[in-house]
Amino acid sequence: MxxxxxxxxxxxxxxxxxxxxxxxxxxxxxxxxxxxxxSACHRQIHRLFDNKHLAKELNSVEALKNEPQMAKFLAWVRKQKPDKRVQVH
Ligand SMILES: [Zn+2]
Ligand SMILES: [Zn+2]
Structure with a gap:
């Protein structure tokens, strides 16, 4: 998957x-x-944004990927081992 x-x-x-x-x-x-x-991406999304912001501004995969804070997270998480439970800050 x-x-x-x-x-x-x-x-x-x-x-x-x-x-x-x-x-x-x-x-x-x-x-x-x-x-x-x-789960790492999922936790990060809800840590960074509240539901209102998600519904209004980030209601597509593209919007999420292009969001600067998420883009930074994604660049970092891609270098992590998938099985490792990453600690998000
Ligand atoms: Zn992910
Ligand atoms: Zn969610």
């Missing part, structure tokens, strides 16, 4: 909701678009 953000091969991916459920009023059944990303 490949993380859609850092593009590393990892054993487990997590689904990130591009438009966090808390940010918009939507029906329960409709969970919205998701991307499959590794």
């Amino acid at each position: 490949k993380c859609e953000l850092c593009e590393r091969e990892v054993t487990r991916l997590t689904a990130h909701h591009l438009i966090p459920k808390q940010a918009v009023k939507r029906k329960q059944a409709d969970s919205g678009p998701t991307v499959d990303i590794c």
